[in-house]
Amino acid sequence: MRDKARIARPLLLGFAFVAPLISLALIQTSIILALVPLFVSHLLLLYATLVANSQWWGAVLTTFDTRRDEVWLTIDDGPSPAHTIKVLDMLERFGARATFFVIGARAEKHPHLITEILARGHTLANHTFSHTARTFWCAGPQRIAREIDRCAETLRSSPARPNLFFRAPVGMTSPFLHPALARRGMRLVGWTVRGLDTIQRDVEKVAERIEKRVKPGAIILLHEGHQITRDPGFGPHCLELTLQRLSQRGYHFVIPLPEQLGTGRGGK
Numbered sequence: 001m002r003d004k005a006r007i008a009r010p011l012l013l014g015f016a017f018v019a020p021l022i023s024l025a026l027i028q029t030s031i032i033l034a035l036v037p038l039f040v041s042h043l044l045l046l047y048a049t050l051v052a053n054s055q056w057w058g059a060v061l062t063t064f065d066t067r068r069d070e071v072w073l074t075i076d077d078g079p080s081p082a083h084t085i086k087v088l089d090m091l092e093r094f095g096a097r098a099t100f101f102v103i104g105a106r107a108e109k110h111p112h113l114i115t116e117i118l119a120r121g122h123t124l125a126n127h128t129f130s131h132t133a134r135t136f137w138c139a140g141p142q143r144i145a146r147e148i149d150r151c152a153e154t155l156r157s158s159p160a161r162p163n164l165f166f167r168a169p170v171g172m173t174s175p176f177l178h179p180a181l182a183r184r185g186m187r188l189v190g191w192t193v194r195g196l197d198t199i200q201r202d203v204e205k206v207a208e209r210i211e212k213r214v215k216p217g218a219i220i221l222l223h224e225g226h227q228i229t230r231d232p233g234f235g236p237h238c239l240e241l242t243l244q245r246l247s248q249r250g251y252h253f254v255i256p257l258p259e260q261l262g263t264g265r266g267g268k
């Protein structure tokens with residue numbers, strides 16, 4: 001969906017610049033009418049920024065190319081002393097490979113878990129250094145750069161491979177994010193289906209939600225390190241049931257090859 005971004009991005013920015021001028025021109029006629037362009041412009045900017053997987057600011061990878069029953073399992077927000085090893089054992093049991101979108105600050109604190117993830121044949125990706133979920137969407141270019149680079153730095157100091165993929169906290173984007181990623185040769189990864197396992201309290205519902213929306217080439221999003229005090233087994237159970245259900249349907253959990261990520265096409 002690069003084409004969509006190529007058109008939408010200049011239109012959004014252009015309209016955001018022109019809208020106040022139109023409002024000024026209309027203010028003599030009617031104050032209410034004058035507010036309309038400003039309101040619409042803000043609404044469009046918020047949609048592009050806050051709606052997860054929106055392709056308006058730039059391409060977000062939400063599927064990969066395959067003709068086989070393959071999916072890309074991505075696990076966010078680790079590493080976590082409560083979950084990572086359990087998650088790794090479970091993946092091994094199902095012969096599944098996954099990409100861990102880790103938070104830099106947590107990786108710095110638990111480097112042995114990072115080493116373990118890699119040793120078990122999985123890959124790492126960048127999920128910011130401090131995961132400021134409430135404010136990342138309105139971060140300026142410098143803060144965005146810091147969040148990406150500090151996380152990358154932490155992962156580089158472990159025996160990691162280059163980290164080409166980035167996922168923003170809660171999937172929000174911003175006008176500054178894509179240029180920052182492009183300068184670093186990185187790509188923004190969204191998802192086809194998420195289990196909503198950080199807010200959901202029913203394991204069955206998480207797995208069911210994923211099973212309903214899964215298709216070949218789907219990117220699946222689950223988390224680790226959440227709901228630890230309420231129910232420490234919840235996250236691993238969600239993963240286990242998802243692995244069970246999709247394996248029964250013949251799906252394989254793979255890490256896509258670079259040529260399978262060519263189009264960056266959208267679709268939720």
Ligand SMILES: [Zn+2]
Nearest residue numbers: 076077169170
């Ligand atoms: Zn996250």
